[in-house]
Amino acid sequence: MDLLWPYYRISRIKIKTDRILTMNYKIMAQKNYAGITVDVNEEGYFTDPSQWTKEIAVEIAKEEGIETLTDQHFAIIEFLRNRHMNGEALSIRSINHSGVIDVKTFYQLFPGAPLKKATKIAGIPKPASCV
Amino acid sequence: MHPSRKQLKSPEYLNRPVVYNLLQKDKMEQKNPIKKVNIICAKGAIEDVYATLVMGNGAVMEGIETNIFFTFFGLDAIIKKRMDKLHTGVVGNPALRLPGGLRMPTLLGVIPGMEAFTSWMMKKQMAQLDIPPVSEFLDLITAGGGKIYACKLAMDMFKFKEDDLSEHVSGILTVGEFYEHAGGEGSQIIFT
Numbered sequence: 001m002d003l004l005w006p007y008y009r010i011s012r013i014k015i016k017t018d019r020i021l022t023m024n025y026k027i028m029a030q031k032n033y034a035g036i037t038v039d040v041n042e043e044g045y046f047t048d049p050s051q052w053t054k055e056i057a058v059e060i061a062k063e064e065g066i067e068t069l070t071d072q073h074f075a076i077i078e079f080l081r082n083r084h085m086n087g088e089a090l091s092i093r094s095i096n097h098s099g100v101i102d103v104k105t106f107y108q109l110f111p112g113a114p115l116k117k118a119t120k121i122a123g124i125p126k127p128a129s130c131v
Numbered sequence: 132m133h134p135s136r137k138q139l140k141s142p143e144y145l146n147r148p149v150v151y152n153l154l155q156k157d158k159m160e161q162k163n164p165i166k167k168v169n170i171i172c173a174k175g176a177i178e179d180v181y182a183t184l185v186m187g188n189g190a191v192m193e194g195i196e197t198n199i200f201f202t203f204f205g206l207d208a209i210i211k212k213r214m215d216k217l218h219t220g221v222v223g224n225p226a227l228r229l230p231g232g233l234r235m236p237t238l239l240g241v242i243p244g245m246e247a248f249t250s251w252m253m254k255k256q257m258a259q260l261d262i263p264p265v266s267e268f269l270d271l272i273t274a275g276g277g278k279i280y281a282c283k284l285a286m287d288m289f290k291f292k293e294d295d296l297s298e299h300v301s302g303i304l305t306v307g308e309f310y311e312h313a314g315g316e317g318s319q320i321i322f323t
Contacts, residue, residue: 030145032142032145037142037145089261091261092188092192092271092275093261093263093267093271094261096267096270096271102274103270103271103274103275104274104275107274107275107276111194112194113192113193113194114192114275115192116192116193129261130185130189131185131188131189131260131261131262131263
């Protein structure tokens with residue numbers, strides 16, 4: 001036992017630090033929107049799109065600097081959500097072909113980085129496409 | 132003090148500042164974000180033009196101010212009659228491979244129609260990835276506020292007139308004017 005104790009001590013410390021590290025990394029960020037707690041990733045995108053509601057969308061939009069969400073906003077959000085649920089990739093071009101709005105209006109509705117903002121407000125993951 | 136089980140589940144604990152700090156960490160790390168990109172395209176092969184357009188469109192999508200400057204053979208990408216008929220070089224391109232993965236011998240490149248076939252093949256592959264044709268790409272970029280410019284010297288050299296250019300082109304610039312447009316904090320010039 002005397003011979004073993006340093007190893008014992010070291011392994012115990014190691015386990016402890018490992019646990020602390022993994023705990024820190026695995027903190028699932030959560031946010032409270034409109035009285036509902038939702039799971040988000042480290043960038044604030046929803047990890048579970050089914051937790052999304054229209055009230056939540058309004059609050060995220062305010063966070064992103066969009067004061068009011070119009071019917072046009074909701075139409076494109078619905079389009080993005082449907083497309084995501086069908087497992088199709090999102091791109092700026094798909095907006096142009098959506099028939100809901102054209103790209104120019106899309107840039108005006110979500111100024112700055114439109115696809116990133118719109119997906120965040122729509123409660124779906126950040127698009128991984130380059131075009 | 133360690134929070135109790137009840138406290139762990141309370142919204143006050145879940146929305147505690149620690150979580151927000153984790154979220155804001157990335158933003159704070161990015162101290163010098165790119166605010167403006169100026170991309171120069173001097174070649175007119177499919178891969179050169181698309182590298183420029185994809186990077187430009189990507190910048191517009193990220194909310195970065197974008198200027199694209201087409202010069203020399205790159206002008207083909209903004210000439211109305213030529214923009215959607217770009218080709219790729221099949222001679223002297225060691226990375227070019229046949230569909231099976233075998234290297235394409237340079238000698239095969241001189242076969243008539245080989246360049247057209249390879250270009251058609253490349254365009255087909257890109258269409259599958261939802262990459263738009265050049266004209267539509269310019270449309271997307273300008274819709275997002277990106278600016279397209281042509282080089283004055285190259286225009287004179289190739290005897291192009293303003294009417295030959297696509298309607299998405301904002302102007303014809305000299306080198307000095309291009310540098311004026313490229314100025315500003317967080318601005319980058321990229322030569323593709």
